[in-house]
Amino acid sequence: DQQVKQNSPSLSVQEGRISILNCDYTNSMFDYFLWYKKYPAEGPTFLISISSIKDKNEDGRFTVFLNKSAKHLSLHIVPSQPGDSAVYFCALAGGTSYGKLTFGQGTILTVHP
């Protein structure tokens, strides 16, 4: 029973173009929605988050969109840079402990120069 799904295992984008990463979830109990980035041999690094009362949050080149009715979360990276190449995980938080995150399977983003 997978509560969080990232249906695209990988995404390849040209430098300067937009990268769009998607995430779908099934449980409405979550209050915060986050994106993490992970490089090989490192732990995940927090990127950006959005609370359930908002539908958009922007931080520099990164924008997260939340569609609660569709239970869908997306991350837009504009413009994409080669250094953005990494694995991206969506993660959902809520309930009794906001550190108990439910992660998606991840999407490998490759940005070509």
Add this chain to the structure above:
Amino acid sequence: DTGVSQNPRHKITKRGQNVTFRCDPISEHNRLYWYRQTLGQGPEFLTYFQNEAQLEKSRLLSDRFSAERPKGSFSTLEIQRTEQGDSAMYLCAVHGGTSRSTGELFFGEGSRLTVL
């Protein structure tokens, strides 16, 4: 300053052996989390501590696994009688940012376990 040190970074062991991982947060954090990440999957929650108290354990944490946080600072995760299915990256995390109510966690670099 938020930071987490984990060691060893990589442990190779034979099936049936016991292994122990350690997590040292750089500064004081009331809550400390353990996650496990297997190949091709996202991190999965294992357990967390509020100071010395272990407040929640995942179903993933079988009776071969034990975690402690004796003084409310560092934490250890021990796996007894390791199995090949235990091969994974074990991640420790504390709350980052200014609030612990947003889900923002700061992860250590992880301890990779390979069971032969």
